[in-house]
Amino acid sequence: MNCPNICPTTLAALERVRQTLPERQRKDFVSLLVTVDPGRDTPAELRSYVRYFSPDARGLVIPKVPLRQAAAAWGVGFEYSNITAPDRYDVNHTTGVYLVDREGNRRVVWDYTQLNLTDRIAADVRTVMP
Numbered sequence: 001m002n003c004p005n006i007c008p009t010t011l012a013a014l015e016r017v018r019q020t021l022p023e024r025q026r027k028d029f030v031s032l033l034v035t036v037d038p039g040r041d042t043p044a045e046l047r048s049y050v051r052y053f054s055p056d057a058r059g060l061v062i063p064k065v066p067l068r069q070a071a072a073a074w075g076v077g078f079e080y081s082n083i084t085a086p087d088r089y090d091v092n093h094t095t096g097v098y099l100v101d102r103e104g105n106r107r108v109v110w111d112y113t114q115l116n117l118t119d120r121i122a123a124d125v126r127t128v129m130p
Contacts, residue, residue, distance in 0.1 A: 001049040002040060006095050006112060007033060011053035013115035014097070018054060020122045025129050028102075031057040036071065036078040037091045038064055074098070074106070101128050 001007065014031040021029055033050050035041040038061050046059030062070060071078060078093035095112030107128045110121060 001035075001045065002037060002091065003093075006093070008053070010095070010097060010112065010115060011050060011057060013118070013121075015054040015057075016118050017121045017125065018056070020118060021125060025126060027056075028129055029056075029125060032060060033057065034060045034062065034067075034070070036067065036076070036093050038062060038067060040087055099124055099128055 011031060011033065018026055018029045018031070031050065031054055033046065035046055041059075041061055043059070043061050046061055050057035050059045070076075074096075076094050076096065078091060080089045080091055083089040097110045097112070097115065098106050099108040099110070101107050108124045110117075110124075114121070
């Protein structure tokens with residue numbers, strides 16, 4: 001994983017939220033990180049990375065073409081910059097965090113700046129996942 005700030009901070013915040021939930025909801029609350037860097041992030045590396053933050057977290061690697069389509073459908077933006085070699089570049093991406101219900105519907109979107117609002121996010125989760 002090559003994301004130095006946003007991704008680790010987000011995963012840590014989501015685990016803090018998960019820990020505040022009642023046991024039944026905690027089991028159903030799963031953090032899913034979809035990498036926007038499939039050229040460097042392997043499934044095994046991503047699995048290890050997300051599990052560092054939570055034993056229940058999941059990672060998903062999608063090939064570049066369908067990733068662009070999925071990102072556009074979810075309103076996620078990303079770009080590669082400072083490219084100096086095939087495996088040496090930066091990835092800039094949006095910071096939305098989505099609460100998705102059991103049917104796969106996007107119910108709440110939190111911005112990265114809201115991730116310190118653990119109680120507020122946990123309340124949203126309890127509302128969506130009664």
